[in-house]
Structures are given as structure tokens and as C-alpha cells.
Amino acid sequence: MRFSLLLYSITALALILSSCTFDQLTDIHTEDTTAPSAEKCGSCHVEQYAEWKETAHAKAYISEEFKSQSDDYQDEECLFCHIPGEVLSVERKARNYNRHEGVTCVSCHLYEQTMHGPHSSGALFSPHSIAKNSKVDSRLESSHICGACHEETYEQWDEQRKTREYPTCHGCHGATVKRPHTKGTNFFSKMLVWFEPEHTVRSHYLILPNQKETGLGPELCLDRIEGEILHFSLLNSLPHDLPTGSFAEKELFFQFKKKEDDASLHKIVMNKLLAPGERHTFTLPLPQKEQNETLQVDLFREDLSTGKIHLIRSYTFSLNSTRQ
Ligand code: HEC
Ligand code: HEC
Ligand code: HEC
Ligand code: HEC
Ligand code: HEC
Incomplete structure (x- = not known):
């Protein structure tokens, strides 16, 4: 005291x-x-x-x-x-x-x-x-x-x-x-x-929003698999555009890889801006023999003027369970 x-x-x-x-x-x-x-x-x-x-x-x-x-x-x-x-x-x-x-x-x-x-x-x-x-x-x-x-x-x-x-x-x-x-x-x-x-x-x-805490972030779904074609949809569940901002050119892209494998299988650029609530559908061709894996999809944002890249969110999909 x-x-x-x-x-x-x-x-x-x-x-x-x-x-x-x-x-x-x-x-x-x-x-x-x-x-x-x-x-x-x-x-x-x-x-x-x-x-x-x-x-x-x-x-x-x-x-x-x-x-x-x-x-x-x-x-x-x-x-x-x-x-x-x-x-x-x-x-x-x-x-x-x-x-x-x-x-x-x-x-x-x-x-x-x-x-x-x-x-x-x-x-x-x-x-x-x-x-x-x-x-x-x-x-x-x-x-x-x-x-x-x-x-x-x-x-x-x-x-x-x-x-x-x-x-x-x-x-x-x-x-x-x-x-x-x-x-x-x-x-x-x-x-x-x-x-x-x-x-x-x-x-x-x-920089990186704590989506884990708020549970709010862009949502990616694997809607269905047709033969060698995977159908995805991305929903912008944010209260602002995805990507947002009035200045500088930017672009979102997806990178696909097998879980626990660093080599990227594919890259898909999304040259589209999603308004809040808007959904974007796209497809990924994937040979049958690679479809018994777990697929990881990373969504990145790239600032085109600086080339700076940051990860927005990672998603994993078990392809076997989606096929059934
Ligand atoms: C010598 C140490 C010191 C310096 C230098 C200092 N602060 Fe503080 N600041 C404090 C303390 C101590 C508190 C009160 C903490 C409390 O009440 O729990 C405080 C409180 C604050 C708060 C309020 C936090 C709240 O939750 O309301 C802000 C904002 C803040 N400072 C900003 C600044 C800024 C901007 C500068 C520089 C211009 C600065 N401080 C310089 C010690 C300092
Ligand atoms: C006085 C103007 C101003 C205010 C107020 C302001 N910002 Fe910014 N913000 C900027 C500018 C300018 C940039 C871009 C700077 C650059 O890239 O050189 C920026 C960039 C950002 C970025 C991009 C982050 C990054 O590091 O790449 C985020 C996120 C952001 N602001 C969130 C916020 C939030 C949240 C608030 C409110 C708490 C806020 N800003 C308040 C001017 C402002
Ligand atoms: C773009 C606006 C912005 C800038 C720039 C900014 N702050 Fe803050 N700051 C905030 C906001 C908003 C909060 C409230 C966060 C919360 O409610 O937890 C905050 C909270 C705080 C607090 C109290 C919470 C804590 O973390 O202890 C302190 C102290 C503080 N800021 C100091 C600073 C200092 C020092 C700097 C510069 C190095 C700075 N801030 C720059 C917006 C800003
Ligand atoms: C529901 C959660 C959420 C809220 C609320 C939210 N944001 Fe975001 N914001 C995100 C997510 C997730 C991203 C990542 C997408 C991206 O980078 O394009 C983002 C991206 C951004 C970016 C681009 C980041 C960069 O690196 O350049 C800026 C700027 C920004 N938000 C500003 C704001 C401002 C200002 C507000 C309030 C008016 C706000 N955000 C409200 C979740 C949120
Ligand atoms: C109303 C506020 C505002 C004004 C005025 C403004 N800016 Fe910004 N600027 C921002 C914010 C906020 C960001 C980051 C998020 C975004 O792109 O909206 C930004 C980002 C930028 C960036 C991207 C930074 C980077 O490192 O990639 C550049 C470049 C920029 N502004 C240039 C300018 C120029 C040049 C002017 C004047 C012609 C200007 N801004 C006027 C708010 C402003």
C-alpha cells in the first residue's frame, strides 16, 4: 500500500x-x-x-x-x-x-x-x-x-x-x-x-480483415461437378464492392492447388467487380484423375500499379464428397 x-x-x-x-x-x-x-x-x-x-x-x-x-x-x-x-x-x-x-x-x-x-x-x-x-x-x-x-x-x-x-x-x-x-x-x-x-x-x-471473427467475407461455393468441369460461384457478402476503392487499378484472382501441395494447378483472373450481394459464376476444368484430391482455392487481390498481392481468403473443398 x-x-x-x-x-x-x-x-x-x-x-x-x-x-x-x-x-x-x-x-x-x-x-x-x-x-x-x-x-x-x-x-x-x-x-x-x-x-x-x-x-x-x-x-x-x-x-x-x-x-x-x-x-x-x-x-x-x-x-x-x-x-x-x-x-x-x-x-x-x-x-x-x-x-x-x-x-x-x-x-x-x-x-x-x-x-x-x-x-x-x-x-x-x-x-x-x-x-x-x-x-x-x-x-x-x-x-x-x-x-x-x-x-x-x-x-x-x-x-x-x-x-x-x-x-x-x-x-x-x-x-x-x-x-x-x-x-x-x-x-x-x-x-x-x-x-x-x-x-x-x-x-x-x-489490411487483412478479420473475417474469421465476424464470419463475413466473400463466400465461395463449389456448386457441382460435371465430368471434368467444376462449377463455382463467388458471392460478395461484404457491405461494399469486391474489390472496393475508387483509385488505382486492381484485380482479383483465384489460385487452385492440391491441399498441402505448393504447386499451383491453375490461376483464374476475375476481371469483374461485384456489387454487394452480387454472385459471379465460373468454371475450372480438372482431369478426372485429379478429382480424388482435396482442393484448396485462394482468393487474392493484386494492385496492378505496384504489383502488390494480398490474400483475401482461403477455401478448401473435398471433391469426393461433392461428387456424390
Ligand atoms: C507520454 C506518453 C504518451 C504520449 C507521448 C502520447 N500518449 Fe496518448 N495516451 C497516453 C496515456 C497514459 C493515455 C491514457 C490511457 C488510459 O486512460 O487508459 C493516452 C490516451 C490516448 C488516447 C485515448 C484512447 C482511448 O481509448 O480513448 C488516444 C487516442 C491517444 N492517447 C493518442 C495519442 C496520440 C495521437 C499521441 C501523439 C500526438 C499520443 N497519444 C501521445 C500516453 C501518451
Ligand atoms: C484522411 C483520409 C482517410 C481516412 C479518414 C481513412 N482512410 Fe483509409 N485510406 C486512405 C488513403 C489515402 C488510402 C490509400 C493510401 C495508399 O494506398 O497510398 C487508404 C487505405 C486504406 C485501406 C487499404 C489498406 C492497405 O493497407 O492496403 C484500408 C483497408 C483502409 N484505408 C481503411 C480505413 C478505415 C477502416 C478507416 C476508418 C477507421 C480509414 N481507412 C480512414 C485515406 C483515409
Ligand atoms: C484512420 C484513422 C486512425 C489513425 C490514422 C490512427 N488511429 Fe488510433 N484509432 C482509430 C480508431 C477508429 C480507433 C478505435 C478502435 C477501437 O474501438 O478499438 C483507434 C484507437 C486508438 C487507441 C485506443 C485503442 C488502443 O489500441 O489502445 C489509441 C491509443 C490509438 N488509437 C492511438 C493511435 C496512434 C498512436 C496512432 C498513430 C501511430 C493512431 N492511433 C492512428 C483510428 C485511427
Ligand atoms: C463485413 C466486413 C467488412 C466491413 C463492414 C467493411 N469491410 Fe472493407 N473489406 C472487407 C473484406 C473481407 C475486404 C477484402 C476484399 C478486398 O481486398 O478487396 C475488404 C476490403 C477493403 C478495402 C480494400 C483493401 C485494400 O487492400 O486495398 C478497403 C479500402 C476497405 N475494405 C474499406 C472499408 C471501409 C472504408 C469500410 C466502411 C465504410 C469497410 N471497408 C467495411 C470487409 C469489410
Ligand atoms: C476523398 C478523398 C480522396 C481524394 C480527394 C483523393 N484520394 Fe487518393 N485515395 C483515397 C482513398 C480512400 C484511397 C484508398 C482506397 C481507394 O482506392 O478508394 C486512395 C488511393 C489512392 C491511390 C492508390 C495508392 C497506391 O499506392 O496504389 C493513388 C495513386 C491516389 N489515391 C491518388 C490520388 C490523387 C492523384 C488524387 C488527386 C487527384 C487523390 N488521390 C485524391 C482518397 C482520396
Whole structure:
């Protein structure tokens, strides 16, 4: 008891002594040319920073495609979505500081000199002010903040949820993790974290949606086998197009292989965009002698400008049982 009281006092003292530097974390304006970097936020929010750094958000300004297509950053129209100031503000202003960070921490979290996140503070101290009511959350109405830039995708999601309940954008795209908001890296920060409660939150790593948790993802069915022809159908059960996005050329393709065998048997490109609820049918020729295997089908997305490929989902089919 005495020990924790002592720690409490040391922490309080340390915070009072250093409070002047912490003010900078929220006193930031779009016109400023310098401001705390994402890395600085990451000195306490270690995991959030590491996740964000891997996303396209962190590369929204420095990507070669953006640089060339925005006419070497001269096209002002592009800037708000690729280097936003405060997304929660009605003014859609690009920012002057830390432009290389693209869609950065303060873009989504800072509003009126206060940090907005899913919880009001539960820690003993926070080095910056935290809003009591916030729209930056994986539940409720938080898709609005994504919709500020993902306009078309947002409109589709908004339309679909009139007929069926869907998670928010972050609710589907971020995997569930349990952690305190910060992580100690030195004596001082470890002490702060010691008092912090754990929360169940969503990861900032948005690339591969956690379809396993939500159970929502594109659905592939092997409808029937006729001789050497396998008939498949893909249903877009997402609340947005498959693939989605208004920018950059992309393509989906299927890769077929025998289970536990790396060599691909076939590749089929799907040069078609599926609206929510839309179904696409296609066939795969497969010799009879290969039909007593278990077939694995991987669905990938490829960005044609960068050649980047990512796996959307894997499906397995037991061909024998389908034949009967
Ligand atoms: C010195 C450590 C430190 C730094 C630097 C820091 N934070 Fe924090 N932050 C905290 C602590 C402590 C909390 C409160 C945790 C709690 O209440 O459980 C917090 C809370 C938050 C929350 C609210 C979380 C929620 O669920 O509501 C957000 C958002 C946030 N910080 C964003 C940032 C951003 C953006 C930056 C950089 C500009 C930053 N922080 C810099 C320590 C820090
Ligand atoms: C300020 C504008 C802005 C906001 C707000 C925003 N995004 Fe993005 N997002 C972008 C841009 C720009 C890109 C593409 C960057 C690139 O590829 O260079 C992107 C890319 C993505 C991608 C592709 C992921 C990847 O790493 O390949 C996903 C998924 C995504 N955003 C989801 C979200 C979600 C969920 C939210 C809300 C929590 C959100 N975005 C909020 C601008 C924004
Ligand atoms: C039901 C779960 C679900 C919801 C809700 C959802 N998505 Fe997706 N989203 C997915 C899946 C699964 C994919 C993978 C398909 C793909 O990559 O084309 C995807 C793909 C994307 C991509 C392309 C990823 C890339 O790598 O470029 C973007 C951007 C995106 N979603 C944004 C959003 C936004 C913005 C919202 C909210 C308006 C949203 N999503 C809501 C499941 C969801
Ligand atoms: C595209 C918008 C966006 C960006 C960029 C972003 N966040 Fe978040 N952040 C969110 C959303 C939405 C949530 C709510 C997730 C939830 O409800 O679990 C969140 C949650 C948080 C939380 C509380 C939950 C947790 O994981 O502990 C912290 C702290 C936080 N963000 C810090 C950061 C930091 C630091 C950065 C930059 C390195 C950053 N965020 C970048 C949208 C963003
Ligand atoms: C309304 C917000 C918005 C505006 C304005 C905007 N973008 Fe984007 N941009 C996005 C979002 C969101 C994505 C990622 C998802 C998608 O494709 O919709 C993106 C993705 C991109 C990509 C793909 C990135 C990559 O690495 O493949 C390029 C290139 C791009 N934008 C260029 C531009 C250019 C050039 C302009 C100005 C003429 C511009 N954008 C204006 C929101 C915006």
C-alpha cells in the first residue's frame, strides 16, 4: 500500500515537472510546420504505432503512385485525403507538418485540442487531454471518420446496413486485441502503464480483415461437378464492392492447388467487380484423375500499379464428397 502511494507520488511529481512538454501533444494546428511525430506518439502507444506503420495510411503521401499522379504534390485537390489535418473537423484542410506520415495519428484522433479515442481516460494520468465522448471508436457511428475519405465505399456500406446489420469499417477490418493503451519502454513510462486498465480494442492493422471473427467475407461455393468441369460461384457478402476503392487499378484472382501441395494447378483472373450481394459464376476444368484430391482455392487481390498481392481468403473443398 505504502509502496504504491510512493509510486503514485513519484509519478505525479514527474508528470508535473514534465507537463510543459506534454502540452505540445494536443496544441497542434494545420498551419503549423512542426508538431510531434507519429513516432513520438509511438513512444507510449508502442503497438498502435507499429501496426499503423505497416498500413497504406502511413504511406499515403510517400507512395510513388501518389507522388506521380498528384503531379509531384502540386494537385491541391488530392491533399486533404492523403495528408489530412483533423478529419473530425468540418474544415477539410491538409496539414503542413509531418507530411510524409500520410494519414497519421492526429488526423484521426485530434479534434479541438483534445485526443478522441474509444474510452475516456481510465489511467491515473494522461499526458494529454482525452475527450469524454468520442466518435473515434470501432463501434457506433465511427465509420463516419473513414467515410471522410473512403467516400464511395462508405456510401455502399451505409446503403447496405439499411437492410442488414453490419459491423463498422474498423469493426471488420481491425482484429480484436486486449491491451492497455500504452506500453512501458523506460522506467517512467512503465510506471504509468502499471496503473492502466486493459481494454478489448481493435488493431490499427487494417489490411487483412478479420473475417474469421465476424464470419463475413466473400463466400465461395463449389456448386457441382460435371465430368471434368467444376462449377463455382463467388458471392460478395461484404457491405461494399469486391474489390472496393475508387483509385488505382486492381484485380482479383483465384489460385487452385492440391491441399498441402505448393504447386499451383491453375490461376483464374476475375476481371469483374461485384456489387454487394452480387454472385459471379465460373468454371475450372480438372482431369478426372485429379478429382480424388482435396482442393484448396485462394482468393487474392493484386494492385496492378505496384504489383502488390494480398490474400483475401482461403477455401478448401473435398471433391469426393461433392461428387456424390
Ligand atoms: C507520454 C506518453 C504518451 C504520449 C507521448 C502520447 N500518449 Fe496518448 N495516451 C497516453 C496515456 C497514459 C493515455 C491514457 C490511457 C488510459 O486512460 O487508459 C493516452 C490516451 C490516448 C488516447 C485515448 C484512447 C482511448 O481509448 O480513448 C488516444 C487516442 C491517444 N492517447 C493518442 C495519442 C496520440 C495521437 C499521441 C501523439 C500526438 C499520443 N497519444 C501521445 C500516453 C501518451
Ligand atoms: C484522411 C483520409 C482517410 C481516412 C479518414 C481513412 N482512410 Fe483509409 N485510406 C486512405 C488513403 C489515402 C488510402 C490509400 C493510401 C495508399 O494506398 O497510398 C487508404 C487505405 C486504406 C485501406 C487499404 C489498406 C492497405 O493497407 O492496403 C484500408 C483497408 C483502409 N484505408 C481503411 C480505413 C478505415 C477502416 C478507416 C476508418 C477507421 C480509414 N481507412 C480512414 C485515406 C483515409
Ligand atoms: C463485413 C466486413 C467488412 C466491413 C463492414 C467493411 N469491410 Fe472493407 N473489406 C472487407 C473484406 C473481407 C475486404 C477484402 C476484399 C478486398 O481486398 O478487396 C475488404 C476490403 C477493403 C478495402 C480494400 C483493401 C485494400 O487492400 O486495398 C478497403 C479500402 C476497405 N475494405 C474499406 C472499408 C471501409 C472504408 C469500410 C466502411 C465504410 C469497410 N471497408 C467495411 C470487409 C469489410
Ligand atoms: C484512420 C484513422 C486512425 C489513425 C490514422 C490512427 N488511429 Fe488510433 N484509432 C482509430 C480508431 C477508429 C480507433 C478505435 C478502435 C477501437 O474501438 O478499438 C483507434 C484507437 C486508438 C487507441 C485506443 C485503442 C488502443 O489500441 O489502445 C489509441 C491509443 C490509438 N488509437 C492511438 C493511435 C496512434 C498512436 C496512432 C498513430 C501511430 C493512431 N492511433 C492512428 C483510428 C485511427
Ligand atoms: C476523398 C478523398 C480522396 C481524394 C480527394 C483523393 N484520394 Fe487518393 N485515395 C483515397 C482513398 C480512400 C484511397 C484508398 C482506397 C481507394 O482506392 O478508394 C486512395 C488511393 C489512392 C491511390 C492508390 C495508392 C497506391 O499506392 O496504389 C493513388 C495513386 C491516389 N489515391 C491518388 C490520388 C490523387 C492523384 C488524387 C488527386 C487527384 C487523390 N488521390 C485524391 C482518397 C482520396
